[in-house]
Amino acid sequence: MEVISMLHILFVCTGNTCRSPMAEGLMRKLSAERGINLEVRSAGVSAISGTPMSRHAAAILRDEGVNDLITSSQLSGELLNWADLVLTLTQSHKRHVLHYFPKAVSKTFTLKEYVQDEDAVRRDLEELDSLYAGTELAASLGQEPKAADLQRIIEIRQRIPSADIMDPFGGSREDYEYAAAEIRSSLHKLLDKLETLHRL
Known part of the structure; x- marks a missing residue:
């Protein structure tokens, strides 16, 4: 298989100690197994x-064979420019x-929405983004949203189906397993999508 040119992917959660580092480590492993050339990092909005x-x-x-030493990073403009x-x-x-x-709008998605296949759901998510942007703008101008x-x-x-992956922070091993399963499933879909985009 032809190797896809290097793509930089940044996963973002809250503290960068649970979900996004699991996504980073799993994505690095799964992409290597499929010969997809990626560089992956993660960060937290409150890390x-x-x-x-x-x-x-x-x-x-x-347990997945990933022994990367991943420590938390605070989300920054530098990381977003890299991604x-x-x-x-x-x-x-x-x-x-x-x-x-706001300049990152064209490249920022939730993991689950980015891999969503249904056109109707995608259209709803795009409209929702537009509506949120409008209410944010109104608030910044001191106006009431419509x-x-x-x-x-x-x-x-x-x-719309939930675009969130549950937060296992403070929970049991089973809570983390559930979150990891959601992440793993989405990452397989993401890799499928990246392979399809590369073939176009």
Whole structure:
């Protein structure tokens, strides 16, 4: 198989000790197994740089044969400039990125929405992003958001599948296993998508 040219992917969660380092480690392993040339990093919107991974996250990666020493990094403009693709673990992380780094809008998605196959869901997510941007703009100008926009946000959120990967922080090993399974499933879809895009 032809090797895909180097792509920089940044995974983002809250403290960069549970979900995003699991995504980073698993993505590095899975992409290497499929011959896809990626550079992967992770960061947190509220991270204390240099904090080690949680013990359950580290144990899950070890069980997968991933022994990378991943420590937390605070999300920064430098990391976002480095990244070609920014994949957050929840919608709130995505909103944080876009609030503080609006120039990253064209390359920032939640992991689950980026790999979503259904066109209708993608259209809903795009409309939701636009509505959130409008309400943020209104708030920054000291204006009240339009009632119709707020109602539309509620309608869309009720019908779309969750774009969030649950936070296992402080939970049991089983909670971490569940989060890792969600991440792993999404990463396989992501690699499928990257291979398809490369063939186009």
